[in-house]
Amino acid sequence: GQQLNQSPQSMFIQEGEDVSMNCTSSSIFNTWLWYKQEPGEGPVLLIALYKAGELTSNGRLTAQFGITRKDSFLNISASIPSDVGIYFCAGQNGGSGYALNFGKGTSLLVTP
Amino acid sequence: GAGVSQSPSNKVTEKGKDVELRCDPISGHTALYWYRQSLGQGLEFLIYFQGNSAPDKSGLPSDRFSAERTGGSVSTLTIQRTQQEDSAVYLCASSKGLAGAYGEQYFGPGTRLTVT
Numbered sequence: 583g584q585q586l587n588q589s590p591q592s593m594f595i596q597e598g599e600d601v602s603m604n605c606t607s608s609s610i611f612n613t614w615l616w617y618k619q620e621p622g623e624g625p626v627l628l629i630a631l632y633k634a635g636e637l638t639s640n641g642r643l644t645a646q647f648g649i650t651r652k653d654s655f656l657n658i659s660a661s662i663p664s665d666v667g668i669y670f671c672a673g674q675n676g677g678s679g680y681a682l683n684f685g686k687g688t689s690l691l692v693t694p
Numbered sequence: 695g696a697g698v699s700q701s702p703s704n705k706v707t708e709k710g711k712d713v714e715l716r717c718d719p720i721s722g723h724t725a726l727y728w729y730r731q732s733l734g735q736g737l738e739f740l741i742y743f744q745g746n747s748a749p750d751k752s753g754l755p756s757d758r759f760s761a762e763r764t765g766g767s768v769s770t771l772t773i774q775r776t777q778q779e780d781s782a783v784y785l786c787a788s789s790k791g792l793a794g795a796y797g798e799q800y801f802g803p804g805t806r807l808t809v810t
Contacts (some may be wrong), residue, residue: 586736615798624785624801626739636738657702670736681727681753682799684736 584609588671588685596693597662603688604655605671613674615650615682620667628669629656657682661692696720698802700786706808707776715805719788727799728761728771731783739773740784741767776809783807 588605595601605614613632617625629640631647636688637644644657654673658665668689672682699718706712719726724745729737739753743763754760758777763769775782783806787799 588736617801622803624787624803627798627800630798672737678726681739681742681750682729682737683739684729686734686736 584673584675584683585680586671586673586683586685588688590688591686592689592691594691594693595661599661601653601658601661601665601690603669603671604653605673605685606653606675607683608652608674609673610624610649610651611673611675611683614645615672616643616645616654616656617672618667618668619687625670658690659688663692663694665692666690698786698788698800700784700802700805702805703803704806704808706810709778709809710775712772712774713776713807715773715784715807717769717771717786717802719767719769719786720800723788723790723800724766725789725799726763726769727787727789728769729785729787730755731785733782736762737803740771773807776807778809781807781809 586605586607616628618628619625629638629645632650635649636647642659651693668687670687671685674682701716726743728740731737741761742750758774761771783804785801785804787801790801
């Protein structure tokens, strides 16, 4: 599958701060998705983006599908301790039955 | 409603033994995927099933890996003659299989496989 470069690799922030992470690819994707994974659990879908330039919010989370279709970012506003986890970006372009290509994740730690 | 379930949650096996991992997708979801997640890594696609079509096996790392899906629902991933490098979390996901919604894949909790 295609490689997605996700950054930063980890973040250590204080409660209340805003967070931004992004994902880039050398290939074009038709769909960008963001998942959150907590220890011992499977990834949980946060936001799905289907159109270049699309900006979508889910509560305190906002994600954008880059105009070039090769990147996406996720912002978390006013972080809280339960935001702790690993955030993965994933891209999909219809190949391999629409299998997802994942980044390596951004590990987020939030201190009270 | 019930989400994707997987069993067992943990499996420890000796090198060379065969293992079977099971996935029950969300009811009504026609597409089913298996992924593998090694420690500290993202998810790696293994195999995809859609309805009654032949599966897409392009992600399977070797011929020791196989999977089947019976009756368009439950799936079993089999690893023969396990090796230590097979140690990972194996995740199953399902989706509605509809155009435009393939991306909305819902994951099970995974099976943590340890090969000793």
